[in-house]
Amino acid sequence: MQTWQIGEAKITKVLEMEQQWPGTALLENATPDVVLGTDWVLGPYADPKSGRFRLSFHAFCIEVGDEKIVIDTCAGNDKVRPNFGGLAGLQTDFLDNMIAAGFGPDDVTAVVCTHLHVDHVGWNTHLVGGEWKPTFPKARYLFGETEWDHWKVEPQIYGDVVGDSVRPCIDAGLAELVASDLRLNDLVWLEPTPGHTPGHHSVRISSGGQDAVITGDLVHHPIQFENLDWVSNPDVDAAAAIATRRRFTEKYCDDHTLILGTHFGGPSCGLLRPHGDAWRLDPGHYPDLDG
């Protein structure tokens, strides 16, 4: 299991699944030829033979002091997902992986969803006796208020995502609607990164002079750092998403902030480096990257 130590905070990547996707499923411009011509992504972030993206679904789990915070809960098991066959009726061992990482159902103190898309809220709930119940009954579930205002009325195209994975946490009294710049504690806070969705936020971790940021879906694949204007197909507001990617990339191209990509496969991380008038993600070598 991959872990990173950021000062006092330990971050663990808990995998639901890694798949290979055609780049064009996410980014119109990312044809096999283009990806295969982008040397620096081949290997860590894309398959060097086919040019397909390595696309990962995982949670980043942060342990700091007495708190165990889960960032994004992937797609979940048993969900009914019309129009999204790849996420329908999954039977993964994600929860076993969470338990192995020390983030069992009763251990988790907070769940953060960077946004309320289908692949970020799934394990908020699990099926108990035919009903969707919160998977982490002792956690507070932190949902962005702007995000909730949007999705509670937005038509659902991948099944009743809100009804099966968000509302049960609200009904159980575990949810808090929060601002996009909420500070969870001294070391962990949210930063607004709107565009992909209206209330999207990223997650910052800072401790002992070390820094990391969990992207959420402001970027789906590292190739977007070299092509900030490549819009992800699911981006709700393309112009805002581009502006956010630029602001984020310029801000964190600082030689030390670890970028943790919510859908990046392989190492799932890297440092931003300037390259000509664009940027690249350098997976480098991290002493704390284990496995």
Ligand SMILES: [Zn+2]
């Ligand atoms: Zn996503």
